[in-house]
Amino acid sequence: MIAAMAAAVTAPGAATIVGHGPYEIAAFLRPQPAVALPGVGPVSARSLARYGITTVGDIADTPPATLQRILGTAARQAHDRAHGQDDRSVVPAVAPKTISASRRFDRDELDPDQHHRTVLGLIEQLGARLRDEQSVAQAVTLTVTYANRTSTTRTRTLIEPTAHTADLGATARELLALLGL
Known part of the structure; x- marks a missing residue:
């Protein structure tokens, strides 16, 4: 989850490094917008924003019972992920065998x-x-x-x-x- 979130905010050709310690993970997660957290879509983010919960850090700081009233059954998952805990298994995608791009010139190109x-x-x-x-x-x-x-x-x-x-x-x-x- 952390790697996917870091990749989403990283410009092409750049790198975002998030340490593996709890402080480094929290430092990365906390300022992210709530909608950046997997499982928190635009509708949930709007519901949270009505209560002033706009960042992942706000979700992490909100008591689970309060999140339960706002998000229902998705509250526990959002709370765990806001603390950097994701129980989903990692399943690597199968890379395509080949991808290609081509350019055909109208005439012999000697330049x-x-x-x-x-x-x-x-x-x-x-x-x-x-x-x-x-x-x-x-x-x-x-x-x-x-x-x-x-x-x-x-x-x-x-x-x-x-x-x-x-x-x-x-x-x-x-x-x-x-x-x-």
């Missing part, structure tokens, strides 16, 4: 700057899709198809699986250089 811009644009698309799907890439493959319909493919396994555009872009630029276009 190396255009090649770089195109590859980096495609990598930005892929990075955004990976982050939207909460997935990572383990390798980058670059395929170039020529006017005579032959193609060349190069693949590089990443040092560490990632969805960060900068890392994907660096690998894609290396592959493009290997093609020697």
Whole structure:
């Protein structure tokens, strides 16, 4: 739960580090808006706000009996999660085998700057899709198809699986250089 909440407030390419100790977890959770807590949707957040409970820290500080009157059966779960306790099991999602992006030129493109811009644009698309799907890439493959319909493919396994555009872009630029276009 903490990791998912941290990922939700972290900009692409950045990192949010939350320590594993109770003080670090509380320091991260308490200022978050109530609606950021899993299980507290917009309707529950509005109900809580009518009582001045607008942050996760407010939920943690509210007596369970009061939360029960406001939220009903969801009160215990909200109270536990506001204290950093989540009893849901972690089930890793199966990553897709491949995702791709392509760009077809209307004519033979001989400009190396255009090649770089195109590859980096495609990598930005892929990075955004990976982050939207909460997935990572383990390798980058670059395929170039020529006017005579032959193609060349190069693949590089990443040092560490990632969805960060900068890392994907660096690998894609290396592959493009290997093609020697």
